[in-house]
Amino acid sequence: MKEDVLVQISKRIKEKRKELGITVQELADRASVSKGLISQIENSRTIPSLMVLIDIIGSLEIDLNVFFRDIKSSDEEALVLTKNSQEYESFEKEDAIGFMYKRIFSQSVNKGTVDIVLLELEPGANRPMVQTEAFEYKYMIAGDVEYDIADKTYSFSPGDSLLFDGRIPHTPRNAGNVNAVMLVIYFFESKES
Numbered sequence: 001m002k003e004d005v006l007v008q009i010s011k012r013i014k015e016k017r018k019e020l021g022i023t024v025q026e027l028a029d030r031a032s033v034s035k036g037l038i039s040q041i042e043n044s045r046t047i048p049s050l051m052v053l054i055d056i057i058g059s060l061e062i063d064l065n066v067f068f069r070d071i072k073s074s075d076e077e078a079l080v081l082t083k084n085s086q087e088y089e090s091f092e093k094e095d096a097i098g099f100m101y102k103r104i105f106s107q108s109v110n111k112g113t114v115d116i117v118l119l120e121l122e123p124g125a126n127r128p129m130v131q132t133e134a135f136e137y138k139y140m141i142a143g144d145v146e147y148d149i150a151d152k153t154y155s156f157s158p159g160d161s162l163l164f165d166g167r168i169p170h171t172p173r174n175a176g177n178v179n180a181v182m183l184v185i186y187f188f189e190s191k192e193s
Contacts, residue, residue, distance in 0.1 A: 013041060031052070039095070044186075045131065088104055096125075101119055102117065102120075104118060112188050113186075119172075123174050131166060133188065134188045135166060135186070136186055137163045140182050141181040142179070143175075143180025147162060166186070
């Protein structure tokens with residue numbers, strides 16, 4: 001299964017859960033998995049096993065065929081992609097207060113996936129340390145950010161950038177008193193050998 005398809009599946013799980021009006025914990029209870037696993041799946045941080053995925057979809061009260069109906073591989077998409085800023089998709093990540101994400105593109109490239117996101121951090125924004133199954137590139141557009149990666153802190157201002165292995169525990173903090181904005185590019189590697 002290609003990584004861009006996995007991002008679509010993650011997004012669809014979150015959308016269906018919200019349509020049902022249930023929390024991450026309620027979905028986890030229904031599917032007999034942990035709340036953390038549901039959060040990681042919804043945020044494209046982990047890939048569930050086939051049986052867990054089937055249990056989660058069943059817990060969302062949706063037929064498998066309906067769930068997968070509009071999910072497409074990048075092989076079926078155009079080679080040139082464009083998107084107006086009004087079409088950027090806002091999304092949230094669990095336990096992230098003051099983090100405003102907007103997905104610009106998610107596309108399969110050279111047997112991996114590139115997920116391009118704008119992240120806006122309000123003053124005082126916070127979340128616990130996280131890990132992502134991707135290399136992450138950050139480019140500061142506005143504001144000042146301190147980035148905790150493992151046991152070190154790095155400071156960034158507009159024009160600065162950062163590339164690191166997202167499997168290392170990390171989290172950003174707005175170091176100023178105005179919103180900070182950064183371009184984030186996730187590089188998911190293919191799991192196939």
